[in-house]
Amino acid sequence: MIKPHHIIWHDSSITKEDRQKQNNHSSFVLWFTGLSGSGKSTIANAVAKELYDRNIRNYVLDGDNVRNGLNRDLSFSYEDRTENIRRISEVSKLFVDNGTVVLTAFISPFIQDREKAREIVSDEEFVEIFVACPIEECEKRDPKGLYSKARKGEIPDFTGIDSPYEEPLSPALTIHTNVQSVTESVEIILQYLKNRNLI
Template sequence: MEKLENIIWHNTTISKKDRHRLNGHKSCVLWFTGLSGSGKSTLANAVDQELFRNGLRSFVLDGDNIRHGLNRDLSFHKLDRKENIRRIGEVAKLFVESGQIVSSAFISPFREDRDLVRGMFGGNEFIEIYCNCPIHICENRDPKGLYKKARKGEIHDFTGISSPYEAPLSPEIIIETSNTSIDQSVKKIFSFLQAKRIL
């Protein structure tokens, strides 16, 4: 990579700690990972809704939404997937610096890429939430009709069918989304955030 000369980091006047004091809570990224159809976006939005209801600063970054704008130039081949996650990590970091709790809902199938993002954050700022759901249930749900297209060969490099998913080895939270209700899942995540004194 070409070295960027004459570009110097400018420290902001208002610090992250200042924003924490103003908000009354700390900031972090809730990184929801799992197969397509495992419930990542649904759960991320349910958590965000509860945070909002409690007057907490939060935002959701969703995989499909980001690919409509910031990452619209990226394909689903491995190198582009890697860049997709790197960019999202950088965006999530900005939200955390701004004092918010950001829920990031991306398949992010490769451990190496998730670990790269984890390395961008300090202690307790990156919370990996594995939405664990058997592929046959994800495929039965198929909310966007993507598995059906993948089975027909209409979608290449589809996670779980023609491209691998590497499950987290030691995520902070595991949600068995095939047999855990949304309410139970949200409570589990809130309990974790309270235990870590983020809330």
């Protein structure tokens, strides 16, 4: 869709830097990607709690939650998945502009879409975290019963079954949730953020 020529960006009287200064911390996106059942939401929320305890303003954007509202008009076709990630990227950018740390927990299966998200948010404020877990383990967990339904053909275009998942080529972090506990995973992420002076 081409933007109409009469739509013009209106600059805010309060800058992102102003908001970061007021919050006393930087703002950025932690983009959790991985298969359904890999532990994205669990880890994102655990990190969010740790950030909250450190007085770091943050918000978790969860795939299912967003599809209950903002993106409820989208299916799971290739085109709609791409649009789903585009919208989340734009929302994430607004959070960052507000001086807030945003944690996104989305399968986001396609490399091209994640790279577009990085471009929208900006490379220096985008931290891609690959939540790696063998599909066999994800199926064993199957917290929402989705793999079972997908195997029966009840859910078409299910990532990992009949729709591909493209693993990140060079993520900032890779968390192996089949061998690392939630506590260990959170500590790895927090240490990375400290090392980069993001927190």
